[in-house]
Amino acid sequence: xxxxxxxxxxxxxAILTTIGATVGLALxxxxxxxxxxxxxxxxxxxxxxxxxxxxSFAFSLVAYMIVVMSPLQGFLVDRFGPRRVVLTSIxxxxxxxxxxxxxPANIYVYYLLWALVPIAGLGLWxxxxxxxxxxxxxxxxxxxLGCANAGIGVGSTFLPMLVLGPLIAAYSWRHxxxxxxxxxxxxxxxxxxxxxxxxxxxxxxxxxxTSAGRxxxxxxxxxxxxxxxxxLNLGFFLLGITATSxxxxxxxLLRDAGWTADETTRLQTTFGFGLLFARVAVGFIIDHIFxxxxxxxxxxxxxxxxxxxxxxPDLGYVSAILIGFLLGAEFDVLAFLIKRYxxxxxxxxxxGVIFGLFYLGSAVGIWG
Numbered sequence: 001x002x003x004x005x006x007x008x009x010x011x012x013x014a015i016l017t018t019i020g021a022t023v024g025l026a027l028x029x030x031x032x033x034x035x036x037x038x039x040x041x042x043x044x045x046x047x048x049x050x051x052x053x054x055x056s057f058a059f060s061l062v063a064y065m066i067v068v069m070s071p072l073q074g075f076l077v078d079r080f081g082p083r084r085v086v087l088t089s090i091x092x093x094x095x096x097x098x099x100x101x102x103x104p105a106n107i108y109v110y111y112l113l114w115a116l117v118p119i120a121g122l123g124l125w126x127x128x129x130x131x132x133x134x135x136x137x138x139x140x141x142x143x144x145l146g147c148a149n150a151g152i153g154v155g156s157t158f159l160p161m162l163v164l165g166p167l168i169a170a171y172s173w174r175h176x177x178x179x180x181x182x183x184x185x186x187x188x189x190x191x192x193x194x195x196x197x198x199x200x201x202x203x204x205x206x207x208x209x210t211s212a213g214r215x216x217x218x219x220x221x222x223x224x225x226x227x228x229x230x231x232l233n234l235g236f237f238l239l240g241i242t243a244t245s246x247x248x249x250x251x252x253l254l255r256d257a258g259w260t261a262d263e264t265t266r267l268q269t270t271f272g273f274g275l276l277f278a279r280v281a282v283g284f285i286i287d288h289i290f291x292x293x294x295x296x297x298x299x300x301x302x303x304x305x306x307x308x309x310x311x312x313p314d315l316g317y318v319s320a321i322l323i324g325f326l327l328g329a330e331f332d333v334l335a336f337l338i339k340r341y342x343x344x345x346x347x348x349x350x351x352g353v354i355f356g357l358f359y360l361g362s363a364v365g366i367w368g
Contacts, residue, residue: 013197014136018148020195021129024086025151027188028129029093029121032180033062033114034244034362035156035275035327038251039164039268042261043173048105052252058114059248063240063363065118066125067356073122074352082123082132083196089123090189096120097181101174126152127351130335135199135344139287145335146283153279153328157272165265217343223350228341233357236334240361243302243326246309247271250320257313270317274324282329286336295333302326330358 025031037059044055076085096117103110118125129148137144159180167176223229250271251264259267278298285294305322308315338350 011136013199014144016195017132017136017197018144020192020197021133021148022151022154023191023195024090024124024129024188025126025148026155027180027184028124028126028151028155029118030126030152031155031159032097032184033117033121034059035152035247036159036164036268037062038248039160039168039265040173040177041248041252042255043168044110047173048107048110050107054107056248058111060363061111061115062118063244063359065115066359067363069118069122070125070127070352070356070359071349072352073125073127074348074350076123076348077128077131077352078346078348081198082128083198085123086128086132086196087189087193089121089128090192091185093117093121093124094181094185094189097177097184101178101181103174125355126331126335127348127355129196130331131347131351132196132198134335134339134347141339142283142285142287142291142332142336143280144283146280146332149283149328149332149335150276150279152331153272153274153276153324155272156275156324157269160265160268160272165261165268169261217345217347220346220349223342223346226341228337229350232334232337232354236330236354236358237361239299239302239326239330240358240363241365242306242361243323243330244359244362245365246302246305246319246323247327250309250316250323253309254313254316257316259313259316267316267320271320271324274321275328276324278325278328279332282332283336286333291333291336291340295329298325298329331355 041052041055044050045052048055073085096113096119099116100113103113126149129151130145133144133148134141163179163183164176167179218226251268254264254267255261282294282298301322302325305319305326308319308322334354335351338347338354342350
């Protein structure tokens with residue numbers, strides 16, 4: 001009896017899709033509206049004279065909006081496919097960033113403009129790209145997800161160093177955010193449009209026959225009855241409280257401790273390198289070692305970073321690397337576990353709910 005042969009994990013389409021996801025995530029809202037916003041906080045404080053807590057609340061609003069939009073992203077990606085949702089969202093996201101350039105001295109308009117960013121970028125949170133990658137891989141799924149997620153590390157490393165830091169120093173934070181909008185529209189969109197590929201119906205059928213001939217996947221209503229679903233929700237909510245809030249506030253905290261603008265820019269670059277390394281390394285490791293153990297290990301490092309920031313701010317670079325490792329591991333592991341535990345049937349909705357709760361924790365941590 002002849003059986004279907006699954007598409008090769010080294011096929012041109014599989015590799016191109018991974019490259020497209022990497023570039024898209026490097027210039028996506030996870031980097032631009034989350035991990036690098038710390039660069040804007042001090043300049044906005046200085047321009048408008050607002051309190052830091054008031055400036056930072058805009059980024060809590062971003063996180064709250066992600067909580068609302070994430071399940072919707074999951075539904076749309078499951079319904080229409082990741083490519084269509086992603087390509088529609090990129091120009092809208094770029095326009096929402098460009099609008100921030102025109103922020104007036106009205107804090108409520110400032111909040112509104114930032115709240116629109118995660119709505120406009122609905123399809124560009126990691127789920128959209130990772131769901132494009134997962135159908136192409138099985139044995140090397142962790143490594144593929146790690147390479148795609150490495151885009152977040154690339155963006156977190158090089159945007160502050162090459163774009164945000166120099167433009168804020170030479171011009172203003174407004175010019176920096178406008179330059180980022182330009183990169184999203186004229187770099188990310190064409191690369192993603194060319195590279196992101198959807199498996200054919202024959203590819204999908206062949207892939208379903210892997211793993212001892214089983215067609216694999218739980219419906220959403222079945223997944224929510226599983227204890228692991230609720231354990232993942234709780235775990236990622238708690239991680240959101242600690243990890244993302246530290247990333248957002250680490251530069252202002254260290255500026256208060258006497259660090260210069262150049263030093264904090266280098267710190268952001270160090271964080272990005274830690275994130276970048278962890279994305280690929282953890283992706284490779286979870287193909288061979290039980291994924292929850294890996295996440296537990298880097299979570300202990302994240303807890304140590306909290307202690308170091310509180311008691312030994314001079315060790316900021318060490319803390320930044322540890323936080324980079326933690327954030328680098330989180331979504332590699334989440335995307336991997338959802339595919340392994342629940343399959344592809346409701347991948348988007350399951351990921352969307354857990355990702356939303358992560359950002360609910362993030363919002364609590366940033367503002368708190």
